[in-house]
Amino acid sequence: xxxxxxxxxxxxxxxxxxxxxxxxGWVRTSRDSKNMAFLELNDGTCLKHLQIVLDxxxxxxxxxxxLDLGAALKIEGILVKSQNGDSIEVNAEKIIILGRCPLDYPxxxxxxxxxxxxxxxxxxxxxxxxxxxxxxxDAVSIAIHEYFxxxxxxxxxxxxxxxxxxxGAGEVFRVTTHAWDAKFKNEDAYSKSDFFxxxxxxxxxxxxxxxxxxxxxxxxxxxxxxxxxEKSNTTRHAAEFxxxxxxxxxxxxxxxxxxxxxxxxxxxxxxxxxxxxEIKLFDAHFENGLIDKLxxxxxxxxxxxxxxxxxxxxxxxxxxxxxxxxEWGLDLQTEHExxxxxxxxxxxxxxxxxxxxxxxxxxxxxxxxxxxAATDLLLPGIGEIIGGSQREDDYDxxxxxxxxxxxxxxxxKEYLELRKFGSCPHGGFGLGLExxxxxxxxxxxxRDVQLxxxxxGYMA
Amino acid sequence: xxxxxxxxxxxxxxxxxxxxxxxxGWVRTSRDSKNMAFLELNDGTCLKHLQIVLDxxxxxxxxxxxLDLGAALKIEGILVKSQNGDSIEVNAEKIIILGRCPLDYPxxxxxxxxxxxxxxxxxxxxxxxxxxxxxxxDAVSIAIHEYFxxxxxxxxxxxxxxxxxxxGAGEVFRVTTHAWDAKFKNEDAYSKSDFFxxxxxxxxxxxxxxxxxxxxxxxxxxxxxxxxxEKSNTTRHAAEFxxxxxxxxxxxxxxxxxxxxxxxxxxxxxxxxxxxxEIKLFDAHFENGLIDKLxxxxxxxxxxxxxxxxxxxxxxxxxxxxxxxxEWGLDLQTEHExxxxxxxxxxxxxxxxxxxxxxxxxxxxxxxxxxxAATDLLLPGIGEIIGGSQREDDYDxxxxxxxxxxxxxxxxKEYLELRKFGSCPHGGFGLGLExxxxxxxxxxxxRDVQLxxxxxGYMA
Numbered sequence: 058x059x060x061x062x063x064x065x066x067x068x069x070x071x072x073x074x075x076x077x078x079x080x081x082g083w084v085r086t087s088r089d090s091k092n093m094a095f096l097e098l099n100d101g102t103c104l105k106h107l108q109i110v111l112d113x114x115x116x117x118x119x120x121x122x123x124l125d126l127g128a129a130l131k132i133e134g135i136l137v138k139s140q141n142g143d144s145i146e147v148n149a150e151k152i153i154i155l156g157r158c159p160l161d162y163p164x165x166x167x168x169x170x171x172x173x174x175x176x177x178x179x180x181x182x183x184x185x186x187x188x189x190x191x192x193x194x195d196a197v198s199i200a201i202h203e204y205f206x207x208x209x210x211x212x213x214x215x216x217x218x219x220x221x222x223x224x225g226a227g228e229v230f231r232v233t234t235h236a237w238d239a240k241f242k243n244e245d246a247y248s249k250s251d252f253f254x255x256x257x258x259x260x261x262x263x264x265x266x267x268x269x270x271x272x273x274x275x276x277x278x279x280x281x282x283x284x285x286x287e288k289s290n291t292t293r294h295a296a297e298f299x300x301x302x303x304x305x306x307x308x309x310x311x312x313x314x315x316x317x318x319x320x321x322x323x324x325x326x327x328x329x330x331x332x333x334x335e336i337k338l339f340d341a342h343f344e345n346g347l348i349d350k351l352x353x354x355x356x357x358x359x360x361x362x363x364x365x366x367x368x369x370x371x372x373x374x375x376x377x378x379x380x381x382x383x384e385w386g387l388d389l390q391t392e393h394e395x396x397x398x399x400x401x402x403x404x405x406x407x408x409x410x411x412x413x414x415x416x417x418x419x420x421x422x423x424x425x426x427x428x429x430a431a432t433d434l435l436l437p438g439i440g441e442i443i444g445g446s447q448r449e450d451d452y453d454x455x456x457x458x459x460x461x462x463x464x465x466x467x468x469x470k471e472y473l474e475l476r477k478f479g480s481c482p483h484g485g486f487g488l489g490l491e492x493x494x495x496x497x498x499x500x501x502x503x504r505d506v507q508l509x510x511x512x513x514g515y516m517a
Numbered sequence: 518x519x520x521x522x523x524x525x526x527x528x529x530x531x532x533x534x535x536x537x538x539x540x541x542g543w544v545r546t547s548r549d550s551k552n553m554a555f556l557e558l559n560d561g562t563c564l565k566h567l568q569i570v571l572d573x574x575x576x577x578x579x580x581x582x583x584l585d586l587g588a589a590l591k592i593e594g595i596l597v598k599s600q601n602g603d604s605i606e607v608n609a610e611k612i613i614i615l616g617r618c619p620l621d622y623p624x625x626x627x628x629x630x631x632x633x634x635x636x637x638x639x640x641x642x643x644x645x646x647x648x649x650x651x652x653x654x655d656a657v658s659i660a661i662h663e664y665f666x667x668x669x670x671x672x673x674x675x676x677x678x679x680x681x682x683x684x685g686a687g688e689v690f691r692v693t694t695h696a697w698d699a700k701f702k703n704e705d706a707y708s709k710s711d712f713f714x715x716x717x718x719x720x721x722x723x724x725x726x727x728x729x730x731x732x733x734x735x736x737x738x739x740x741x742x743x744x745x746x747e748k749s750n751t752t753r754h755a756a757e758f759x760x761x762x763x764x765x766x767x768x769x770x771x772x773x774x775x776x777x778x779x780x781x782x783x784x785x786x787x788x789x790x791x792x793x794x795e796i797k798l799f800d801a802h803f804e805n806g807l808i809d810k811l812x813x814x815x816x817x818x819x820x821x822x823x824x825x826x827x828x829x830x831x832x833x834x835x836x837x838x839x840x841x842x843x844e845w846g847l848d849l850q851t852e853h854e855x856x857x858x859x860x861x862x863x864x865x866x867x868x869x870x871x872x873x874x875x876x877x878x879x880x881x882x883x884x885x886x887x888x889x890a891a892t893d894l895l896l897p898g899i900g901e902i903i904g905g906s907q908r909e910d911d912y913d914x915x916x917x918x919x920x921x922x923x924x925x926x927x928x929x930k931e932y933l934e935l936r937k938f939g940s941c942p943h944g945g946f947g948l949g950l951e952x953x954x955x956x957x958x959x960x961x962x963x964r965d966v967q968l969x970x971x972x973x974g975y976m977a
Contacts, residue, residue, distance in 0.1 A: 058765075062735065064669050081767035082735075083939045101766065102669055103737030131767070131940040155767075156940030158911065163938075165675065180938070182733035191734060195671040202662055209524050210563055210941060211655040216678065216969045217719075217742045218757050220976055223604050230678075230712070231697075232690050232719065234746045235705045245696040250755065252690070252746055253976040259677075259692065266969055274523065275561030275643035282677045282741065285695045286590040286712055294728070297678050306561065307519075307541035307615075312518050450616065471639040478623075478640070479543045480616030481589035493595075509676045509726055516680055516713040 060131065061432055064102035070145050073136045080107060080147060081131045081155070083183070086166060087124035094119060096334045098130065102187055108139060108146040118193050120154060125156030126166060164310050171505050178509055178517040185373070186342075189335035190506055193328055194494055200327035201280060201301055204320055204489040210276040210303060215263030217282065220255055220468075229258035230296075248389045259284035262487065263302050264419075268448060270474050278303040288513045292502040295491065298509040304485035310421070310447045313484045314407050317434055317443050318359045323350050328497055336497075342498025350438070351497065356488035357404040364389075364411045364428070367397055374400075389433075398437040405433045412463035418458040419472075423482070429444045432486070439496045445486025452476035474481070524562035526596065530605050533596045538565060540607060541591045543643070547584035554579060558590065564648055564794050568599060568606040569745060580614060585936055586626060587618030603977070631770050631965050638969055638977040646802075648968055649795035650907070653788055660787035661740060661761055664780055670736040670763060675723030679740065680715055680928075688720035688745045690756075718746035722947065724879075725932050728908060729941055732763035734934050738763040748973045752962040755951065757971040764945035770881070770907045772891040773944045774867050777894055777903050778819045780948070785811050788957055796957075804959025810898070812955065817864040822872045824849075824888065827857055832859075848875045849893075851900050858897040866895045878918040879932075881907035881944070897955045906948025912936040936971070 060079040066354050082100035086503060092113050097106035109132055111119060134149040159427045163177050164184065174181035181187050205212065219230060234252040240279055241247040262278035270277045283300040328336060329351055342345040362370075369382045371393055377400075381390040389397075389408065409427040413420075420429035436444035449455040455476055459466050466473070494506040504510040509517045542560035552560040552573050557566035557950045562571040570594055571579060582588055590828040594607040600953060623637050634641035640934075641647050647694040665672065678692060694712040708716045724740035737903065744762040764777060789811055800807040831843045831853055837860075841850040849857075851866065858866050870888040873880075880889035894903035915936055919926050928935070954966040969977045 058770065058775070059766055062669055101731075101733055127939045129939040144773050151576070155940075155942065156936070158939040159937070168521050179729040179934065180733075182730055188734060191671055191673060192728070195666075195673070198667050198672055199662060203661060206655075207630060207917060209522055211651055212650060212658050213655070213968050214742070214759055216757060216971055216976075218744075218976060219972045228696060230692050232692055232698075234690060237691075237693075237701070237704050244697050252748075252973060253971065254974045257976060270642055270651070270968060271561075273561055273640075282674070284678075288712075289720065297676060307520055307589075308518065315518070368959060448733075450553040474639065476616070477619070479587045479589040479618040481541065482615065508730060511676055511678045511713065513712060514536055514714045516676075516715060516717060 058517050062102040063098070063105070063107045065106060065144065066107065066136065066169060067103060070136070074138060076136060077133065077150075078136045078147065079108075079131065079133050081129070082107070084124065084126055084127070084128045084130065084244050085157075087271065089124060089236070093125060093473045096124060097134070098462075099189065101183075104185055104192075104338070108144075110148050112148065116149065116152070120152070122154050122157040123152055125158050125160070127162045127164065128154060129156040129158070131155055161434070169501065173285045175504060175510075175517075186505075186508070189332075189338045190494070190498055190500065191337050191508070193332050193498060194340075194490075194506065195498065196328050196331045197324055197473060197490065197494060198280070198299075198326045201278075203319070203327070204323040205278045205303065208276070210278050210367055211270070211274045213267065213270045213274070213277045213279060215266040215270075215279045215282065217260050218257050218490075219260045219266075220251070220253075220257060229261060229485070230284050230286045232257040232259060232433055235452055261285055262300065264304065264487070265469075265487065267304040267472070268300050268475060268483065271485070272481070274481070276303070290301060290513050292504075293448070293492075293506065295503050295510055298503070300489035301488045301490060301507075304483065305512045306483045308447070308484050309482050309483055310409065310432060312434065313445050313447065313486055314361060314409075314432060316361075316472070317407070317432075317486055317488075318405075321434070321442075321493075322355055322488065324352055325497065329355075339467070339498045339500070343501075347499050348514060356406060359434070360404060360406040361409060362397070362402075363409050367408050370401060371396065386412050386414060394433075394440040395437070398435045398440075398458050403437065405437070407432050415503045417426065418462050419446075419455070421447050421449050421482075422451075422454055422458075430484070432485075434498055439492070442485050442492050442496065445484065447482060447484035448479045450476055450482055452480065520591065522857075523565070523567045525561045525569065526605065527563060527565060530596070532559065534598060534605070534771070536596060537593065537610075538596045538607065539591065539593050541570075541589070542588065544565070544586055544588045544618075545584070550612065554584060556584060558592070561643075561648065563964055564645055568604075569594070570608050571607055571612070573609065576609065576612070581614070581781070582614050582617040583612055584607070585618050585620070587622045587624065588614060589616040589618070590616055593760045596927060601965075605867050618894065631962065635970075635977075644826045645798060646965075649792075650954070650958055650960065651968070653792050653795050653958060654966065655693070655951070656788050656791050657784055657950065657954060658740070658759075660784045661738075661780070663787070664783040665738045665763065668736070670738050671734045673727065673730045673734070673737045673743060675726040675739045675762075676718065676719050677744075678713070679720045679726075680713075680717060688747050689721060690744050690746045692717040692719060697842065706755055717759070721745055722760065724764065724945065724947070725929075727762050727945065728935060728943065729946070731766045732939070735766050737907040738752045740800040748829050750973050753855065753952075753955075755967065755970055755972050756961050758967070759950035761948045761950060762858060762945055763786075764943065768907070768944050769871065769942050770892065770944060773905050773946055774819075774821060774869075775893060777867070777892075777905060777948075778865075781902075781953075782815055783893070784953065785814055786956065789815075792933075799856070799958045799960070802853075807959045814865060814896070820862045820864060820892070821865055821869060822857070822862075822868040823869050827853075830861060841938075844974070846872050846874060853895075854900040855897070856893045858900075863897065865897070867892050868895060876906070878922050878924065879906075879908050879915070881909045881942075882914055882918075890944070894946075896956060899952070900954050901954065903946050903948050905922055905944065907942060907944035910936055910940045910942055914939065 082098035542558035
């Protein structure tokens with residue numbers, strides 16, 4: 058590359074001061090005066106702009122369009138220390154317009170609302186907010202790889218196209234190569250003549266395949282897109298989102314909790330470390346106290362609390378009227394989860410050992426005959442961020458759980474075989490990437506922590 | 518975790534010698550004699566087994582099943598230096614069977630063929646071959662993140678669900694929530710009442726969205742699953758595979774070549790460095806000379822050759838009869854590509870500046886009016902591994918290219934707008950993860966470098 062990233066100029070400015078540099082970028086602001094003009098150039102590689110100083114007498118002329126908001130420029134000049142403070146600026150010697158930007162550019166200098174920005178998904182990425190969000194999304198994603206790599210996990214790519222419905226929730230997108238009006242006698246004929254010669258859908262979780270990999274490689278994780286055809290049009294639901302699902306052989310529930318706590322702290326530590334500028338933007342404009350909240354997570358020991366104890370505590374709660382009933386056997390609602398983390402413990406809480414009836418078929422049945430070795434990690438301000446469990450490793454118990462739920466055991470033949478050939482205690486959890494991004498940035502709508510969101514009725 | 522990964526024991530054995538350790542794993546081989554028994558334990562965390570020594574007089578008894586191939590065990594014992602050489606072994610003091618393994622275990626001690634292993638996809642992962650392949654797949658994937666992260670690229674998650682068909686190739690899986698026999702008057706009514714209120718399909722490339730991100734963040738890359746509903750049942754085609762697609766603003770074709778060469782060398786260097794044991798397995802059993810081949814790539818300067826020169830050289834080729842015609846304007850076939858890399862240059866070759874007619878609409882039109890600023894990177898022994906280009910950044914030229922191909926310009930409105938608001942030279946390339954894995958491992962079938970392959974008529 059013949060030009061230098063602005064991020065690199067800032068990081069290693071001492072190497073470049075008083076030398077000639079070439080930079081490229083888009084005009085973010087400009088100011089014209091009699092003898093001089095100034096513009097702030099941003100090339101996307103960092104939030105910070107670079108000030109370009111145009112001495113009109115030195116430059117032959119200032120070409121039309123150079124000072125227009127959004128124009129793409131290539132600039133040669135001398136990098137110097139800026140006069141006010143210890144920043145840097147470039148005294149331009151040559152400016153080339155790579156692409157002009159007309160005045161009807163939908164991103165004007167004023168602060169645009171997120172609602173408006175959602176109507177220009179391809180251009181909203183150029184705002185400071187989205188630059189910062191995407192940079193944090195990257196930092197979180199890379200931190201996840203770092204954590205698992207350092208701990209000897211193997212990243213496996215579980216399939217997106219799948220015939221199974223892990224959660225049995227029925228919210229699976231169908232995938233086909235048949236034409237919209239293809240005619241068949243029955244569903245079976247339709248499926249058999251389709252691309253895979255069977256029904257296909259988009260994965261709702263890589264867990265079942267992840268277990269197969271963990272029972273071979275010991276410690277694995279998945280990190281990929283996941284799909285739910287949920288028709289909920291809320292600020293928390295997306296049809297496509299990214300999930301991280303570690304799965305660990307020879308692990309019991311307490312090991313799962315340990316890994317989950319370590320991972321969350323590693324991610325938050327990495328973001329605070331690498332994205333100081335970006336996090337400050339969100340602290341200032343989206344959630345006051347964000348940085349303190351994140352530091353608080355780092356320094357706290359996560360609480361561990363059984364579901365049964367949680368119900369006891371909620372029943373004894375004073376000075377609050379819950380909308381939903383509190384009774385052993387019913388699922389905890391967001392109001393309950395928030396009360397536990399925000400009022401009682403004021404820190405992250407693992408709730409464990411939920412009633413069997415409200416959890417999935419694959420969870421390890423506890424000796425009490427009533428609960429399963431499952432956990433949800435609840436964070437103050439957002440509620441559940443991780444769901445996990447030890448898996449049922451007993452062939453007969455798992456088979457019964459499948460049959461009790463009216464599921465077809467034949468569909469789980471290979472999954473069951475993991476319990477036949479060298480079964481062992483194992484478990485894992487799922488972390489939604491978007492959910493932790495909402496928590497880390499203070500952004501309120503899942504549509505604003507994704508590049509191009511897909512939600513019911515909407516595909517940008 | 519209360520037990521120690523076998524990989525960790527090997528890596529830091531000095532810390533553990535003559536101390537009590539707990540290890541878990543599956544029995545890979547066992548040998549019984551009068552007073553002693555021996556077994557090789559593998560926990561998946563590395564290729565290497567750990568030898569466990571059972572002194573029958575010290576242990577009360579050897580429980581039934583402990584020596585069975587595939588059984589899952591938990592073992593406490595003293596880690597000692599092995600008697601023959603400087604390896605390590607464990608003198609067992611306590612052995613717990615976590616899960617027995619019956620004698621009809623489909624993975625017996627003999628070497629199984631890849632064809633047979635494909636019939637037991639959930640169990641083949643437990644073989645040395647698949648452990649090594651998946652560990653290399655992980656190392657390659659992590660190396661890709663390392664390379665881009667170190668160079669200040671942002672990993673963006675381009676959508677899987679999409680309405681556009683980047684290559685216009687028509688090999689797109691349809692996605693719907695309609696029932697298989699849903700009745701509608703016409704395609705429009707079908708689409709409008711579907712989940713997204715429009716037609717949806719699975720992405721064939723993240724490039725178009727990647728360009729939108731690059732025109733905001735400067736340097737981005739995608740790394741995710743990609744789909745082609747190609748009905749080719751070959752050893753090279755899969756319906757689902759992973760792609761890496763960097764996209765760089767302010768870059769021209771020569772910059773793209775530079776990044777591609779650096780990336781390939783970084784990946785291969787990382788694998789040679791981190792996966793010595795695994796690569797040796799493939800050199801021994803899959804491709805003799807594999808390690809030398811990979812080292813050769815590291816030490817070579819990749820050749821750069823225009824398509825026009827390539828045609829000249831092929832026309833002059835002596836001592837070979839090509840099956841396909843060689844003529845300016847026709848695409849290069851595998852036999853041509855292999856001749857160029859294997860016979861003429863004996864190293865990786867970038868072919869550049871292809872005829873406009875055989876390349877995609879979005880490629881930058883060269884000044885000659887006949888060629889585009891595209892490149893394919895060809896490697897000896899495998900052919901094309903990367904395809905890339907500078908993108909057309911002129912609004913009018915791009916619009917004409919879209920219309921000339923009979924595509925609907927309205928579908929590319931946002932993509933075109935990138936050329937309206939601050940357009941600039943930019944480009945990128947696509948690297949197929951599976952393709953580089955075939956090259957690095959010497960494995961011949963794409964089905965054997967994936968966890969659970971999806972191909973026409975087949976979904977494990």
